[in-house]
Amino acid sequence: MKTCLVVDDSKVIRKVARHILETLHFNVEEACDGREALTRCTAAAPDVVLLDWNMPVMSGMEFLRALGTSGVSRRPKVVFCTTESGVAHIRAAIDAGADEYVMKPFDRETLQSKLSLVGMA
Amino acid sequence: MDVSPATLRHFADLFHARTGQELAAGRRWRIETALRPLLRNHRIDSLDRLAGAVAGGGDTALADAVVDALLNNETSFFRDGATFRQLEERLFATFAAARAQSRRLRIWCAGCSTGQEAYSVAMMIAATPDRWEGWRIELTGTDLSGRAIAQARDGVYSPFEIQRGLPIRDMMRWFEPDGENWRAKADLRARVTFSPHNLLDPPPAGLRADIILCRNVMLYLAPDRRRHLFASLASVLADDGVLMLGAGETVLGQSDLFVPDTTMRGIYRRA
Numbered sequence: 386m387k388t389c390l391v392v393d394d395s396k397v398i399r400k401v402a403r404h405i406l407e408t409l410h411f412n413v414e415e416a417c418d419g420r421e422a423l424t425r426c427t428a429a430a431p432d433v434v435l436l437d438w439n440m441p442v443m444s445g446m447e448f449l450r451a452l453g454t455s456g457v458s459r460r461p462k463v464v465f466c467t468t469e470s471g472v473a474h475i476r477a478a479i480d481a482g483a484d485e486y487v488m489k490p491f492d493r494e495t496l497q498s499k500l501s502l503v504g505m506a
Numbered sequence: 507m508d509v510s511p512a513t514l515r516h517f518a519d520l521f522h523a524r525t526g527q528e529l530a531a532g533r534r535w536r537i538e539t540a541l542r543p544l545l546r547n548h549r550i551d552s553l554d555r556l557a558g559a560v561a562g563g564g565d566t567a568l569a570d571a572v573v574d575a576l577l578n579n580e581t582s583f584f585r586d587g588a589t590f591r592q593l594e595e596r597l598f599a600t601f602a603a604a605r606a607q608s609r610r611l612r613i614w615c616a617g618c619s620t621g622q623e624a625y626s627v628a629m630m631i632a633a634t635p636d637r638w639e640g641w642r643i644e645l646t647g648t649d650l651s652g653r654a655i656a657q658a659r660d661g662v663y664s665p666f667e668i669q670r671g672l673p674i675r676d677m678m679r680w681f682e683p684d685g686e687n688w689r690a691k692a693d694l695r696a697r698v699t700f701s702p703h704n705l706l707d708p709p710p711a712g713l714r715a716d717i718i719l720c721r722n723v724m725l726y727l728a729p730d731r732r733r734h735l736f737a738s739l740a741s742v743l744a745d746d747g748v749l750m751l752g753a754g755e756t757v758l759g760q761s762d763l764f765v766p767d768t769t770m771r772g773i774y775r776r777a
């Protein structure tokens with residue numbers, strides 16, 4: 386069973402994502418900001434990170450950059466999942482190393498499709 | 507909304523006559539959901555009245571709209587990824603060699619719905635410009651639904667549609683924002699010709715194909731209509747051409763005009 390770390394400061398989004406991911410047979414972990422996500426990844430890297438952009442403490446983009454220099458033994462796939470749907474944001478995410486990008490709102494099909502594209506579903 | 511069994515039967519019969527597709531009794535609940543927007547737009551207060559309006563060919567435009575609304579336009583980019591990988595990694599190489607003299611390749615997406623499949627093929631071809639330098643690639647998408655063809659021609663997809671099957675890098679390369687939606691760039695749109703066509707009718711005039719994608723169409727057809735469609739597809743397919751069916755479809759027991767390719771799943775050749 387693959388593990389997905391859901392990183393979002395919204396409890397509602399985390400709950401919705403968890404529900405969908407569990408129906409897709411993922412083991413789900415949660416973090417409410419980039420800092421907490423980085424701590425979790427350093428301790429035990431998940432297979433994939435579903436990552437919000439705008440969060441307090443540490444944003445998704447800051448997390449992604451920090452992940453690159455954190456020395457984690459096995460870098461997880463990173464799928465941004467955000468309301469930021471502008472070209473500039475998507476381009477910046479790709480340039481920073483994001484593997485895929487989900488524009489909110491999302492449904493089960495969207496999430497399954499994107500996770501499949503990164504070899505996770 | 508109370509609907510008489512006779513009305514549901516009427517819509518199912520109309521749908522079958524126009525499309526050859528069965529609307530099984532267990533799926534008739536879909537009729538009410540699918541036709542509700544039509545009732546609203548035409549200010550008709552019940553399905554029974556709508557059935558009366560289209561009965562006996564009274565209002566052909568309305569009957570067309572009913573059939574269009576009942577069609578299942580489910581599709582996505584690169585649907586069944588393994589099939590598209592076969593097309594990209596093996597079939598294109600085969601045809602590039604086989605057609606090296608004529609430098610012409612004809613691809614027909616038969617029953618293309620809203621165009622995602624045809625655009626997927628177009629993006630794959632565009633990804634290897636060196637292979638196709640100087641080639642004439644004719645990529646045609648047809649569908650019974652005028653509504654679907656209009657969307658395919660526009661190349662406009664909602665955020666939900668654009669995110670199904672399409673890698674983000676391809677989205678950024680081939681699409682641009684269009685309000686809340688995403689629109690295929692002119693360069694991509696120019697690679698595909700879309701036109702309305704009922705697969706129960708003879709193939710479009712003058713159309714010949716080296717590759718036919720007819721995916722997730724057969725499964726909705728009654729056996730006699732399937733045989734008819736296989737014959738129609740065979741009549742326009744090159745001798746060394748290939749037919750690509752959907753993951754849940756086969757020619758086995760359906761038609762003796764095609765045989766499965768022995769090395770590629772979902773690929774069929776002329777018998």
